[in-house]
Amino acid sequence: MPAFQDLNQAAGLIIPEIILIATVCIMFLAAPFLVSETGKASAGLRHRWGVLTSLSLLCALWAWLKAPLDVAAIGPFQPDEFAWYIRGMTLIAGLLLTLILWDQTEDSIAAESFACLLAILAGVNFVALSNDLVGIFLGLEMVSIPTYILLYLGRQDWMSREATIKYFLLSIFSSAFVLFGLSWVFGLTGTTNLSLLTQRAVSAQPGFEHAMLSAALIMILAGLSFRLTAVPFHYYAPDVFQGVAPSSSAMLSFLPKVVGFVALLQVFPACMGVTKLAAWSPADSTRFLVSLIAIITMTFGNVMALRQKNVLRLLAWSSISHGGYMLVGFAVASSFGATIPDAASGLAALMFYLPVYGIMSIGVFALLSAAGTRQKPIRSLEDLHGLSQTHPATALMLSVCVFGLSGLPPTGGFLAKLNLFVAAWSENTEMSRTLAMTLALNAVIAAAYYLRIIGVMYFEKSRTVVDAEPRSTSVLAGAICSIATVMVFLKPQWLWDAAAAAVGLMMS
């Protein structure tokens, strides 16, 4: 039975994801029976689900570590170095997000919340693993649909509802764009398989088909820009970040960006007929467009963040501007790397930036949720007044993460920005130099509002004595993130090597 054997082999490539999905199934099936009809659950139920989720993630991580790297694509999956890197990143981020959610969620909805998170993680991984346009789209939807539920579960007031609906509508809208673009690609090449697509795209002649392909790519870019929170597709972000629970904001600030860039890096090179990421760089028109979006996103995000009073909105704008920084890496890609093989590459810098940004951003949200209480969560900057007196350890860790986001040494954020800057600067075109200078300029603008967060924590007197309920797992997640932020600065080599390997850059 060759078909069965193929299926068996293909399943062997996605053991971590199978573990996650199996856990999701168990949780969705079992959870309703543990909650009474009035919606009451036995106290402490969330701890059991939390343990189960962590166990499942740890098993997935173990399976990921054991997974072979150099296997050829089987069926719809291609577990290459790129997928390996992304999977590791999402699974570790998943552990941190689980820790935040553990404190935030209520017993009655714990199972569904955790299950949604796991499904989102599996979705991100599928996009990275996929060898097929359909697989990529399914993965993207596997991220979106649980996100709607997760956002809705987090809080039940009108702000949360508004945020969820807004996210839902815009997300569907953007998915439609992506699907439309993908179907054009299919129409032009007659295949959805990425490797076949690569071969056929090479033979595409400049002309009508070429223009159609460009149009399709632009539609895909527009659709995915929603996930990257790139201007002008960013409008939902501040409202949604403000409306939903911090655990969901932490997730939204990171995973959609990962999945957006992964999808871009899967589809774009293939449509240009390039097999190796290291040899790919966007076509001139695309590069111009992406560079423009990057410049606008960085600057607009930072300038808008300057005038925010709500700390969650502020972080939303900061997250938008970070999306802009990452787009710099995507725009630069590796046009320079193609001529000098071991030169700094924009894609490697992007791959380095993603996890560093992830730990800093998740850390900030973890600590914000640790500093607030269920009755009085941290909302405005005023809620943070005097945090250094009421919660000195939390304030210190939060400052580490915030300094990391602003890109100052001694944090990993500095090296991440430095790599992007060097990559953009070394490409040696007018556009890339402009990108690099905009990046540096934005670091100064951004420092102003990051300093405000530090400022209110350290230089203002505490207004109310908030006796926070102990939120140990959020604090733990924050501690891991802030220590990791500093550790990446001290020992960055392994992460760079992994990031460079992920985009197929061979290190000497």
Added chain:
Amino acid sequence: MQALLFITLAIPTVTAVLLMLFRSSLATANARWVAVCGGSLALLCSVFLLARYHSAGAMSLESGMKPLTSTVSPDSVLQPKVEYVHTWLKSGRMQLDLYFGVDGISVAMIALTTLLTVSAILISWESIQDRAAEFYAALLLLETGLVGVFCSFDLILFYVFFEMTLIPLFFLIAVWGGKERKWAAVKFFLYTLAGSLVTLSGLIYVVLYASVDPTGPANLTSLPALSAWLKAHPIPAQLQTTLFIAVSMGFLIKVPVFPFHTWLPLAHVEAPTAGSIVLAGVLLKLGSYGFLRICLPLFPEASVAIGLPVIGLLSVIGIIYGSLCALAQTDIKKLVAYSSVAHLGFCMLGLFALNTEGITGSVLQMINHGLSTGALFIIVGMIYERYHTREMSEMSGLATRLPRIAVFMVFISMSSIGLPGLNGFVGEFLSLAGMFRANPVYSALGTTGVILGAWYLLTAVQKVFFGTLVEPHHGDHDVDDMNPREFLAIAPLAILCLWIGVKPGPLLDMIRPDIKAVVDHLEKVPRNAAEGAPSETPAVEASAE
């Protein structure tokens, strides 16, 4: 000696981390003891480092051999004698190293840093009661950053430490500062950050310039390797000028040279005494040190072409402008702050004379200004602690009440003014003498700064300490004169002021080879710019008014 260097760098960090970890369980009294122990240990290590460096140098003079093993190519302009290199991040062609090393200049600057930090801790003993552990932790982290700058020979590492000093000082000003502290801290932070990011862009440009050339150095960010390579392959003049301006930006702001100085008086006035001591004593020198370490070796032609006329001119304006501003102040701390602008002007004037006397004078001036202005801020802090005011109009004749402080004030003022026999004289004289050879007009105009300096400082001393006794309101009991702790904080600085003034020889011997290498490098550049100098004269006078 490598180990000694590491210990000097590690002790403040470890102490700071300990202070933060046991923050809640440490009372103020214990925290300051921990801090002073850590600070003194670092001082001890740096003194050992200095002594061993000096003795090794003396031995090499006798035997004519290279004192310490070094991998630096003899072509390099920078010759660190002690080195430690460890790969930090190799991303493509760009390789960042943890490249620590010391030469004569840096070893002296490190000793100055550790000494001033101990003084700063001692002077904060009583005045800092609120969140003391965090205060000392920030101060010690600042020390780490400063020592780090002075011992890094990798461009990016230099920048990392350069930036790292911002965060602790930001906290020192904003948490423990005066009334306008928040604004002062933010202004200081953003202003210097903006400048240093321009510097970073310039540095990265240089590195990438070297990286495209196949003959480029293997290790692009290593300062000695890069300077040796640029010696053989100079950057084209046009590009060199642009890069010089870009890299200078951060340093000009840090020093601060005349139009970029606006953040300084505010930061000084609002900072707590300890912050002012370290800010004036060491932090400002990061700017002039950066010029000496990066701009002069890497961009020699631009240094001659625009460094000498433009930055020289700005320094002259800074000297006169700073002195006049100091003369107009009624707040004694503001007076000292503006005097810093003027004194750093001498330092930059000497540096951009670009000859041996000038640069030697400039390095001496860096150390002298650290000692004397550090001591002046200590005295201002003592007065403020006793009377809670710094207005000169409210006090007079304090010498009868505070005779010991008055003695030190007079002594330090003499040093700051540049009385022969004290340290200020040696530095200012060498700087001005060097500039006289390069551009007599600048030198002559700069000399007026010495006279103005005497005017404002002596006026201040006379107003505050002599005449009839007028004390500001300060409660019922009489204020005490200087206590042993304060004496311990200021006495070493005063002794060093005297020692450098009387016997600058050992210090000069130690820094001479390093300066000679830079000057040799600069003298290869054709000096046609010097002819253009007299035509600048009307502009100088116009702006000096």
